Amino acid sequence: MAGxxxxxxxxxxxxxxxxxxxxxAVVAVDDVDLRIRAGSxxxxxxxxxxxxxxxxxxxxxxxxxxxxxxxxxxxxxLGVPPYRRQVNTVFQHYALFPHMDVGRNVGYGLRQxxxxxxxxxxxxxxxxxxxxxxxxxxxxxxxxxxxxxxRVALARALINHPxxxxxxxxxxxxxxxxxxxxQLELKALQHQVGITFVYVTHxxxxxxxxxxxxxxMRDGRIQQxxxxxxxxxxxxxxxxxxxxxxxxxxxxxxxxxxxLAGVRTARGLILWGRRPGSRExxxxxxxxxxxxxxxxxxxxxxxxxxxxxxxxxxxxxxxVLQGTYLGDQSEYQIETDALGPLMVxxxxxxxxxxxxxxxxxxxxxxxxxxxxxxLGI
Amino acid sequence: MVQGPAAVAAPGRGRGRAVTAxxxxxxxxxxxxxxxxxxxxxxxxxxxxxxxVGGYHPGLTLENYLRLPTRQAAFVNTLVLAxxxxxxxxxxxxxxxxxxATRAGSxxxxxxxxxxxxxxxxxxxxxxxxxxxxxxxxxxxILGALGVSPRPVLLNTHFAxxxxxxxxxxxxxxxPLYVSLERLDKRLLEASKDLGAGRWATFRQVTLPxxxxxxxxxxxxxxxxxxxxxxxxxxxxxGKVFFVGNALVDLFLQSRNxxxxxxxAIGLIMVVLITVSIYLFLTSxxxxxxxxxxx
Ligand SMILES: Nc1ncnc2c1ncn2[C@@H]1O[C@H](COP(=O)(O)OP(=O)(O)OP(=O)(O)O)[C@@H](O)[C@H]1O
Ligand SMILES: [Mg+2]
Numbered sequence: 001m002a003g004x005x006x007x008x009x010x011x012x013x014x015x016x017x018x019x020x021x022x023x024x025a026v027v028a029v030d031d032v033d034l035r036i037r038a039g040s041x042x043x044x045x046x047x048x049x050x051x052x053x054x055x056x057x058x059x060x061x062x063x064x065x066x067x068x069x070x071x072x073x074x075x076x077x078l079g080v081p082p083y084r085r086q087v088n089t090v091f092q093h094y095a096l097f098p099h100m101d102v103g104r105n106v107g108y109g110l111r112q113x114x115x116x117x118x119x120x121x122x123x124x125x126x127x128x129x130x131x132x133x134x135x136x137x138x139x140x141x142x143x144x145x146x147x148x149x150x151r152v153a154l155a156r157a158l159i160n161h162p163x164x165x166x167x168x169x170x171x172x173x174x175x176x177x178x179x180x181x182x183q184l185e186l187k188a189l190q191h192q193v194g195i196t197f198v199y200v201t202h203x204x205x206x207x208x209x210x211x212x213x214x215x216x217m218r219d220g221r222i223q224q225x226x227x228x229x230x231x232x233x234x235x236x237x238x239x240x241x242x243x244x245x246x247x248x249x250x251x252x253x254x255x256x257x258x259x260l261a262g263v264r265t266a267r268g269l270i271l272w273g274r275r276p277g278s279r280e281x282x283x284x285x286x287x288x289x290x291x292x293x294x295x296x297x298x299x300x301x302x303x304x305x306x307x308x309x310x311x312x313x314x315x316x317x318x319x320v321l322q323g324t325y326l327g328d329q330s331e332y333q334i335e336t337d338a339l340g341p342l343m344v345x346x347x348x349x350x351x352x353x354x355x356x357x358x359x360x361x362x363x364x365x366x367x368x369x370x371x372x373x374x375l376g377i
Numbered sequence: 378m379v380q381g382p383a384a385v386a387a388p389g390r391g392r393g394r395a396v397t398a399x400x401x402x403x404x405x406x407x408x409x410x411x412x413x414x415x416x417x418x419x420x421x422x423x424x425x426x427x428x429x430v431g432g433y434h435p436g437l438t439l440e441n442y443l444r445l446p447t448r449q450a451a452f453v454n455t456l457v458l459a460x461x462x463x464x465x466x467x468x469x470x471x472x473x474x475x476x477x478a479t480r481a482g483s484x485x486x487x488x489x490x491x492x493x494x495x496x497x498x499x500x501x502x503x504x505x506x507x508x509x510x511x512x513x514x515x516x517x518x519i520l521g522a523l524g525v526s527p528r529p530v531l532l533n534t535h536f537a538x539x540x541x542x543x544x545x546x547x548x549x550x551x552x553p554l555y556v557s558l559e560r561l562d563k564r565l566l567e568a569s570k571d572l573g574a575g576r577w578a579t580f581r582q583v584t585l586p587x588x589x590x591x592x593x594x595x596x597x598x599x600x601x602x603x604x605x606x607x608x609x610x611x612x613x614x615x616g617k618v619f620f621v622g623n624a625l626v627d628l629f630l631q632s633r634n635x636x637x638x639x640x641x642a643i644g645l646i647m648v649v650l651i652t653v654s655i656y657l658f659l660t661s662x663x664x665x666x667x668x669x670x671x672x
Pocket of ligand 2: 054
């Protein structure tokens with residue numbers, strides 16, 4: 001199977017061309033273009049109601065696009081019913097058949113294809129082995145824990161060897177610890193079977209840890225598409241920057257656009273920051289925001305007298321409002337005269353001086369201009 | 378499929394039992410007085426003798442049971458018609474219940490009310506209406522005016538009884554079916570299609586088995602009272618088609634042979650019990666088998 005996936009790498013498994021889906025007045029998916037590479041782990045990430053499930057259902061064939069075209073394995077699929085598509089789904093609440101035992105659930109897809117009985121038995125057992133439920137074939141589905149049900153749903157969806165596996169928030173119903181375990185398991189499984197995974201989630205951390213590529217959606221539109229690193233380091237706009245990880249945002253007026261851009265913030269301080277590679281062009285004089293990740297800001301115990309900002313660095317005096325010690329790291333709320341409140345996170349590694357600052361401590365806040373980004377609003 | 382009742386909360390179990398007993402007392406008394414006591418009387422009577430003036434004379438004889446085969450025709454008629462009309466109700470009721478549960482949308486409430494509406498008038502009046510519709514001045518007259526000759530006879534036939542029965546009992550099938558179909562998780566149907574099953578395969582493997590509880594209770598609700606049906610065969614069958622219900626009325630009120638009547642009644646109860654047991658046995662075993670068979 002791994003060999004097969006090697007051959008298919010480079011091909012596109014799922015493609016959206018200007019796909020729009022309307023439900024009456026609601027535009028659930030708005031002119032979306034997507035290309036999902038064969039064998040990749042691809043996530044659709046976005047807040048509730050942004051159109052993730054609708055996109056997935058259009059791939060599965062449960063909804064037809066209002067406009068645009070969808071291709072699976074290079075073939076247009078408009079009008080092809082779900083049961084003829086080389087696609088299987090792991091449903092959000094698993095949708096296991098309650099009147100069948102685990103083995104019958106897993107073998108359902110094979111029975112529809114009239115696979116000979118001995119082969120059915122063998123492949124059901126293989127699928128159960130794959131998800132580490134070898135001994136559970138005769139169990140009733142409601143006797144299983146949430147994580148086990150999740151694995152049954154996976155085995156059931158994988159048994160037909162689909163080209164693409166669709167997963168709609170498959171870990172949403174699990175508790176945090178189990179979710180972490182299953183994330184790793186899913187990722188490993190995807191490697192093992194070499195099938196393209198299209199994964200829907202609203203959990204940014206989940207998307208970052210598992211995906212090869214992520215499409216961030218909002219109100220039916222794709223905000224940005226790229227690898228987790230690209231999205232985290234080079235967010236195209238403020239929405240993506242705030243949805244993946246945390247950021248301090250300072251709004252203001254754009255002085256000049258370019259590889260490095262300057263913004264006059266509300267209190268008059270001019271901040272310099274890098275413009276992301278995939279930037280949307282901004283006109284000088286328009287509103288812009290400077291985004292700084294809390295972990296890119298350093299703290300020191302020697303506050304400068306005044307704020308000093310240039311194209312290289314920014315250094316400000318500040319005062320700790322609140323410091324939260326989190327063991328491996330500390331999180332601070334800092335008040336600065338020049339910018340207002342900002343959040344700083346520092347790693348408590350051995351090399352640093354005993355770094356924890358208490359409330360009220362006067363500090364020096366500094367970052368490199370190139371560590372901050374200037375984004376559209 | 379039929380799962381046991383949820384476990385009763387543990388705390389205060391003693392008091393809980395007392396409350397349970399208290400709440401069950403009226404029902405229990407009701408059943409005791411109106412079901413078990415009459416049943417006991419019936420059993421006693423069925424072994425007795427007919428007194429010369431009619432009614433009951435104490436005795437201990439199997440005579441009445443040995444004479445039951447003389448009423449065989451009534452038993453067969455009843456059973457055949459009850460089975461046939463239960464099947465017909467299921468056949469007609471399933472699509473209706475399915476439509477109501479899945480497709481009716483905003484019309485659902487209105488349609489449910491319409492289905493229940495005839496029940497605002499009495500059973501007798503509804504059946505009498507059919508008597509008129511099927512009678513000589515009803516449909517046959519209309520067909521005659523349209524030039525159909527000879528005019529068909531509808532009243533006093535098996536057909537008339539079937540119409541009356543299905544009309545009166547269909548809602549008893551539709552409502553439990555509707556409830557079980559309405560509760561069916563639509564995502565299961567999508568999962569089935571996702572895994573390669575077409576519409577019909579999905580219906581057969583998912584919808585039908587999961588609505589079986591509704592189908593079974595609907596069938597029982599229709600079948601059991603139908604076995605004792607008396608008014609419909611009497612009014613629409615004109616006494617030509619003899620039912621156990623009619624036989625009982627005849628025995629108790631006309632010939633006043635209470636012991637034989639009691640034996641016939643016990644016979645009816647036995648037939649119903651046996652049929653229902655076989656039915657429940659087959660439906661539950663069938664499902665277990667289907668689940669286990671292929672693995
Ligand atoms: N069948 C439908 N009829 C009408 N509107 C719908 C339908 N399905 C989805 N919508 C609307 O389309 C929009 C997108 O819905 P969708 O289910 O795709 O969101 P989502 O991103 O999956 O959200 P969530 O994270 O909450 O699951 C929502 O505004 C939703 O109300
Ligand atoms: Mg969703």
